Amino acid sequence: MKPFVTPLEIAQTSEDRALQVREESMEAAKRYASKSRSENTWRGYRSAWECFDTWCQDAHLTALPATPQTVAMFIAAEADKGRANATLAHRLAAIRVVHLGAGHASPHNTLAVLEVLQGIRRARRDRPRFRRQPAEPAIDTQLQAMIDTLGTDSIRDLRDRALLLYGFATALRGSELVRLQVADIEAREKGDVVTIGFSKGDQAGEGQTVAALAVPGSPFCPVTALRVWLQAAGITDGPLFRRISTRGAVGDAALNDKTVVRLIKRTARAAGFNEKRYSGHSLRRGFLTSAAMNRADVLKMVAQSRHANINTILAYVDNQQLFDNHAGQQLLQPTVVSEEGGASAQADGECGTGPTTV
Numbered sequence: 001m002k003p004f005v006t007p008l009e010i011a012q013t014s015e016d017r018a019l020q021v022r023e024e025s026m027e028a029a030k031r032y033a034s035k036s037r038s039e040n041t042w043r044g045y046r047s048a049w050e051c052f053d054t055w056c057q058d059a060h061l062t063a064l065p066a067t068p069q070t071v072a073m074f075i076a077a078e079a080d081k082g083r084a085n086a087t088l089a090h091r092l093a094a095i096r097v098v099h100l101g102a103g104h105a106s107p108h109n110t111l112a113v114l115e116v117l118q119g120i121r122r123a124r125r126d127r128p129r130f131r132r133q134p135a136e137p138a139i140d141t142q143l144q145a146m147i148d149t150l151g152t153d154s155i156r157d158l159r160d161r162a163l164l165l166y167g168f169a170t171a172l173r174g175s176e177l178v179r180l181q182v183a184d185i186e187a188r189e190k191g192d193v194v195t196i197g198f199s200k201g202d203q204a205g206e207g208q209t210v211a212a213l214a215v216p217g218s219p220f221c222p223v224t225a226l227r228v229w230l231q232a233a234g235i236t237d238g239p240l241f242r243r244i245s246t247r248g249a250v251g252d253a254a255l256n257d258k259t260v261v262r263l264i265k266r267t268a269r270a271a272g273f274n275e276k277r278y279s280g281h282s283l284r285r286g287f288l289t290s291a292a293m294n295r296a297d298v299l300k301m302v303a304q305s306r307h308a309n310i311n312t313i314l315a316y317v318d319n320q321q322l323f324d325n326h327a328g329q330q331l332l333q334p335t336v337v338s339e340e341g342g343a344s345a346q347a348d349g350e351c352g353t354g355p356t357t358v
Contacts, residue, residue: 048094138286174280
């Protein structure tokens, strides 16, 4: 005989189940929300919020929720410490995220804050700008010199050759390069089609593809270098570029992007270049700079680099072609006055050769 269940017990069971559903759904929501930005972004937001929270404590002001006046004073104080405009914007982004996440209206874009920001920018516009020196591009000739510092016998050298050449040929970021899997590479007649699962410009992970062009007969062919490495290491699936023990054993774990940076700097130094000017971005910059020097099609460059803004690519092109078909190409040429009194331009004269001759 089934035990008697009262309506109250039925209601309590239903409420317990509803509570469980809400808790599970809330955990799922938090889990997906944490994936909305990269871990590095969240780490940066946490650091920025801690700066704001500490300042508020020192000033005996409330950080959450903060008033527009509090945020305006904080931004002004940070500006007086010499924080860059980009840093101030990042601080405000963190304040916005925390406030919205806690269910409060964000004070980051209120009139009080925007007026202070505008004043900071105007006060700084005449100051000298000290910009961080961009990474030195490892153009193709420099890359070849770097590759020549590596051997061809050890398993580590084979990996490093493939890593540098493939990184250059694909114009991938260092983090993208070390995340590549064997399944991401599709061999074609003219090279490889490489699929990037997610990247800085594809946070949703919809997938992007680029081509690694083969260079038949060249000792610097990236496709051949990759095949040689994979065959020597016995890799048929999983991470493409892997850690190697001090005894030369190939592991299962993928490299991290810091290993790429160290490799670039080490081979740059061995090739006689200033290693301090090279970074993990040097391969990507090197490909684009080399392509611009070679007058590659701009749209093809954009397709390879996957930049969201074409102006970034145009900067590479313009920098390499500043003097091509220059608007002043035929100007300021010295003239030669003949004995008959006629004047003509000396088109092939050298700059600074002296006054006009008679």
